[in-house]
Structures are given as C-alpha cells and as structure tokens.
Amino acid sequence: MDFDDLIVERPGTAGAPADQPDRHFYEGAVMLAYGMHLLRTEPVREVRIHPDGQHARQVDFPGWLEKRGFRRVETARTPFAGTFEDADGRRVIIHPRAGVSDVTADTADGTTIEAECKGGAIETRHRGRLSRLDKGLCEIVGRLMMKPPGGRLVAVMPRTEVTLRVGRKLAPRCAAAGIRIALVGPRGGIEDIRPE
Numbered sequence: 001m002d003f004d005d006l007i008v009e010r011p012g013t014a015g016a017p018a019d020q021p022d023r024h025f026y027e028g029a030v031m032l033a034y035g036m037h038l039l040r041t042e043p044v045r046e047v048r049i050h051p052d053g054q055h056a057r058q059v060d061f062p063g064w065l066e067k068r069g070f071r072r073v074e075t076a077r078t079p080f081a082g083t084f085e086d087a088d089g090r091r092v093i094i095h096p097r098a099g100v101s102d103v104t105a106d107t108a109d110g111t112t113i114e115a116e117c118k119g120g121a122i123e124t125r126h127r128g129r130l131s132r133l134d135k136g137l138c139e140i141v142g143r144l145m146m147k148p149p150g151g152r153l154v155a156v157m158p159r160t161e162v163t164l165r166v167g168r169k170l171a172p173r174c175a176a177a178g179i180r181i182a183l184v185g186p187r188g189g190i191e192d193i194r195p196e
Helices: 027-041 053-058 061-067 127-145 161-176
Strands: 008-010 022-025 046-049 071-075 082-085 091-094 103-106 112-117 120-123 152-158 179-184 190-193
Touching (some): 027 046, 027 053, 027 061, 027 103, 027 112, 027 179, 027 190, 061 082, 112 127, 120 127, 127 152, 127 161, 127 179, 152 161, 161 179, 161 190
Parallel strands (some): 046 091, 112 152
Antiparallel strands (some): 008 022, 022 120, 046 103, 082 091, 103 112, 179 190
C-alpha cells in the first residue's frame, strides 16, 4: 500500500527548531491502514472500524475513504460514521461503538479478526511522548488478553524503533496467547512481528 496521508506534522515540541515538526500517526489512521490491509490481503468483503469522537477530530474518515474510491452508501447519526463501498462491492463500516475492538472483520471461512490499535507521536524531540508507544503496545496486548479465545487477535501500532523493539520482546508470549503483533509503516505497509 502507498498512502501519503497517514502521518500528520504538527509544530515541534517546545524548544525544538522550527524546521523539525513532530510527526503523529493518529490511532484513527492506524485503524484505516489496518482495515485497508485486511481488505487487500484477507478473504474479507467488509471491515468494521469503531472510532470515537476524538479519533474523528484527528482523522477525516469519510474524506479519507472517498479519496480511495469508497462512496458513502448508508449514513449514520454521527457525521463521520456510515457505510462506504467501493466499485468491487467491498465495504468499510465506520461505527462508533464502545466495548468492541477497533477493527473487526469476518473472513470467508468464518474466522473473526479483531484488532486493537494505538497511535501516537512517532517522531518528536519529547522523550515522554515516545515512551507512550511502548506503553500503548503493552496496553492493547492486555486488552486482547481479556478477549475470549477463538478468532484472530491482533495488536496494531505504528512501526517505530520503540514498537519494533518492544514487539519483538512481546511476540513469543503473545503468540502463546494467540495474539499477533502488526506494525504499520508510514505509508500503510504492514509488518507482522513473529516470534524468533
């Protein structure tokens, strides 16, 4: 995949040179990238994404999907929600719903894929913001541990040095618990972290 609009640049951390903005890979963009990955690589015809209002303030879900050839075929109460369909009949449903995984899909063989996603500052001079990436990965792995067994569970984060290092450490234990780790590159490519 080659998406050029997943990363948002914002003014740099206080004290940083003006020509060094912070780069953010928001959680909503991670959800969209992973949802598109599922449509492209898995036997699924429909992906359900469950953002909240904060995600919608950071990412224009309808605009992003329309830019990729998905047109709105059903509306919802919330302006950013609805059902979007492409020319091949594949659907992306944007539905804010608490208590469910961020991205879900059902494969042709009946397997349910559930992904918990996190985003964050991927390039900043503020070390505390970068440390949130490893905490975020541990948090979503913990959420997935609470899911009942069965289906495919995936923890999805932006790919950075921090998440790659932590993901490699967690991969063996996650695999034993039936959890996969997927890291999203800045242009939407997905790297599965496998136990070594």
